Amino acid sequence: MHLIDVAALKQADHRQRGHAAVGVDGVTKEQYGQNLEANLQDLHVRLKGKRYRHQPIRRVHLSKGQGPTRPIGISAFEDKLVQDVVREGLGAIYEQDFLDGSHGFRPTRSAHDAVRTLNRVVDQGKVNGIFEADRVSFFDRLDRTELKKRLDVRVAEGSRGRLMGKCLHVGGLDGEVFSEPQLGTVQGSVLSPLMGNVYLHYVLDLWFETEVKPRLRGQATLIR
Secondary structure, three states: OOOOOHHHHHHHHHHOOOOOOOOOOOOOHHHHHOOHHHHHHHHHHHHHOOOOOOOOEEEEEEOOOOOOOEEEEEOOHHHHHHHHHHHHHHHHHHOOOOOOOOOOOOOOOOHHHHHHHHHHHHHOOOOOOOOOOOOOOHHHHOOHHHHHHHHHHHOOOOHHHHHHHHHHOOOEEEOOEEEOOOOOOOOOOOOHHHHHHHHHHHHHHHHHHHHHHHHOOOOOOOOO
16 A cells, blocks of 8 residues: 555556546546646545545446447546556556466457467367357456455455455446445446456466366366
8 A cells, every 4th residue: 555655646647548438526637637736645645544435436328239238337537546556556466466368458468369379279279179158247247255355365454455445335326326236346447357357367267277177188278
């Protein structure tokens, strides 16, 4: 937590998109930046004094063409800064742990890298079958209690843990309706992709390496 200072918050501000959708308070990056130094100083004081409160998420529903819409959560600008500095610190820890088969939402990796890895494995001529799976509504259904157990392996409970809790256990405004879901991490949140990767690192990636592969006679590769 000592790494979360005004300088870190200022770097998080630089990483935010200027024309991103606004949260429930309607504040844009430009508006927040008109008094940036004072705003960041005030935010830092609240973080150190454990007086910071995450504002409700503004929910919007994006069309997926046919079928149900995809719910996206939009945080207030200041909350995006907090999520970003938490993500930066946690990323430094977990990037050392994540396995090579993990490609989504990671620095210098992409879905294209996952496809290239698949092509390379197939081109070796040792593949008899490919099994493709999609976890439906993963972010909406992620079990927070199980996620916390996984986070506790590498991140000791304390100030950062409480701060992560404030970012995860936040209610949402869908129009004028306020709700506090007990499952999930908000899709669209700065922090959610990393939380998803941490969870899947333990329940899928490590499980495959330590439980599945030793039981197989042939070779197997997991590409996520």
